[in-house]
Amino acid sequence: MTDTPRILIHNSTTATMAKRLAEAAPDTTVATCESYEALPAMISDFRPDIVYGICFAGRQGFPREAVTGPGGPKWIAVGGSGVDHLRSWDTNRVTVTNSSGVASAMMAEYVFGTILHFTLDIPGLAADQAACRWDGSRLMQPLAVKTMLIVGLGHTGQAVAARAKAFGMHVIGTRARPTDMENVDEVHPSDALLDLMPRADFVIVCVPLLPATRGLIGAQTFAAMKPSAILVDVSRGGVVDGDALVNAIRGGAIAAAALDVFEPEPLPADHPIWGLDNVIVSPHCSAVYEGWNEASFELFLKNLERWRKGETLHNMVSPERGY
DSSP states (O other): OOSSOEEEEESSOOHHHHHHHHHHOTTSEEEEEOOSTTHHHHHHHHOOSEEEEOOTTOSTTOOHHHHHSTTSOSEEEESSSOOTTTOOOOTTTOEEEOOTTTTHHHHHHHHHHHHHHHHTTHHHHHHHHHTTOOOTTOOOOOOTTOEEEEEOOSHHHHHHHHHHHHTTOEEEEEESSOOOOTTOSEEEEGGGHHHHGGGOSEEEEOOOOOTTTTTOBSHHHHHHSOTTOEEEEOSOTTSBOHHHHHHHHHHTSSSEEEEOOOSSSSOOTTOGGGGOTTEEEOOSOTTOOTTHHHHHHHHHHHHHHHHHHTOOOTTBOOTTTTO
């Protein structure tokens, strides 16, 4: 590290962050870059010690070699939580951190917003209202005593679990290293997923995209789920097998799905997912809320203080684990 580090901010809009960094650390040297195309030359010319960057235009076209290669920075501070756009890196040469936790509460709200959309039959209520139809036979579906399976009990999974318990739900979940966790009734190893699927009324997918999780939710998984189950995916595109999902919805293997992530992104206009009944499609926005960029950057500034003092950084990411 250096006493006066050179910091490159890579985002689609950088002015506010550059100003905030100048206020918080006026003795640093700062540069900005607002495109993927210009980033390799900027890294080569500016030679930053640190890159704070957000994968703002998807994984395709991200210049990972320039960022993680030998001429890159000593520390890559990822402004989001996912690091799959970096794929891998040499931990002896570069440290990677992320902003995991900054958007967990918002993502948990998204999860329950989509669940309630289905359980309260919001589309049906809207249709009845449009037709001036009073259906006195309607029954609401309570969440209490239902079972939620959370695939991945990181920051987001734990935030979802806390809200599920507030609804009176039974919460089960998987993680790579099982341990007792607050708000989770049962914690199981990742390889127990298929055995848990038949028990779940709701399946929430929160794992990072890794070789081990690519296609994790596929045909075999859907076949093990209840036909009445609802899937919510807030992980990364590629964890849920899109073709298997289309077949599961069309064939009645599951009741509904809410999808915030896809492969590829943006989702092509001719993709069959668009036309599925009982599916919510959102443009990878479950973690995006007013003030999110600022909260993520403030976390980076706190970590920058630790970096300059030689202290261990928060949210250090392992390329093998992906978190």
